[in-house]
Amino acid sequence: MLVAARYRLGTLISQEVPDFAKRCMGVGPYSSDLDEIAASSYPVMSEVGPALERILSDQGVALPSREAAIRVLLREDVGAIAEGRIAPREGMARVERLYHQADLGTQTKEYVGDSHDLHRLLGNYYAYDDVSRASDAVVLDRAIVQEAQAWMETHGGGGELDDER
Numbered sequence: 001m002l003v004a005a006r007y008r009l010g011t012l013i014s015q016e017v018p019d020f021a022k023r024c025m026g027v028g029p030y031s032s033d034l035d036e037i038a039a040s041s042y043p044v045m046s047e048v049g050p051a052l053e054r055i056l057s058d059q060g061v062a063l064p065s066r067e068a069a070i071r072v073l074l075r076e077d078v079g080a081i082a083e084g085r086i087a088p089r090e091g092m093a094r095v096e097r098l099y100h101q102a103d104l105g106t107q108t109k110e111y112v113g114d115s116h117d118l119h120r121l122l123g124n125y126y127a128y129d130d131v132s133r134a135s136d137a138v139v140l141d142r143a144i145v146q147e148a149q150a151w152m153e154t155h156g157g158g159g160e161l162d163d164e165r
Contacts, residue, residue, distance in 0.1 A: 001061045002076060005069035007052060011101055014045040017052055028059040070102050074116060075156055081148035082156075088144035089137075092125035117155060121147045 003020050006012035021037035033051040040048060053063065064072060077098065081091035099105070099113060099122070107115035113122040124144045131137050 001056070002072065003052075004056050004061050004063055005072040007049070007056075008063050008066060008069040009073070009098075009102060011073075011098075012045075014043040014048055017043050017045075017048045020052070021055065024055060024059065031055060031058050033058075066102075070098070070104070070116070071155075073098050074118070075152070078121070078148045078151050079156060081145060082152045084145070088141040088148070089125070089128060091148070092121060092144060095121065096125060117151060121151060 003012060003016075018038050018040045021034050025034055025038065031054065033054050037043065037048050037051050037055070056063065074095065077086075077091055077094045080086040081088050081095075086094075095118065099118065104115055104118075105112065109115060111119040111123075113119040121144060124140055124147060127140055128137065131140065
């Protein structure tokens with residue numbers, strides 16, 4: 001679940017938790033934590049975080065490991081690009097943000113992003129900086145979508161990235 005993954009990585013902001021609690025109402029088991037969080041006007045993560053963990057647990061969602069959380073979020077963002085749910089450049093901005101938030105640069109072997117097989121995607125994304133014509137941007141968009149589709153074929157189901165960690 002994306003909320004659990006973002007919470008694990010510290011990228012979920014406290015203001016998002018009440019909306020999540022409201023969406024959970026009536027979907028799973030009732031808990032007073034749902035009411036408490038949903039009614040929070042000014043949530044602070046140190047206060048709503050433990051309640052969020054209980055809500056997730058009540059719904060049968062375990063907090064993923066840090067690496068599993070990274071994989072979940074990468075699959076969501078790269079998958080959105082591959083499926084056309086988000087523009088390639090915008091989707092890659094999300095991937096790059098996650099790359100930095102998760103400090104994946106410290107895991108680089110040879111090329112930026114290679115620890116999670118993102119190096120070709122990131123290389124194409126960084127190439128936008130050198131584009132001066134719209135037609136060149138369209139070429140990069142297509143290349144990123146193709147790379148995202150290839151990445152999802154390899155990593156979309158949980159296979160290799162799960163086995164590597």
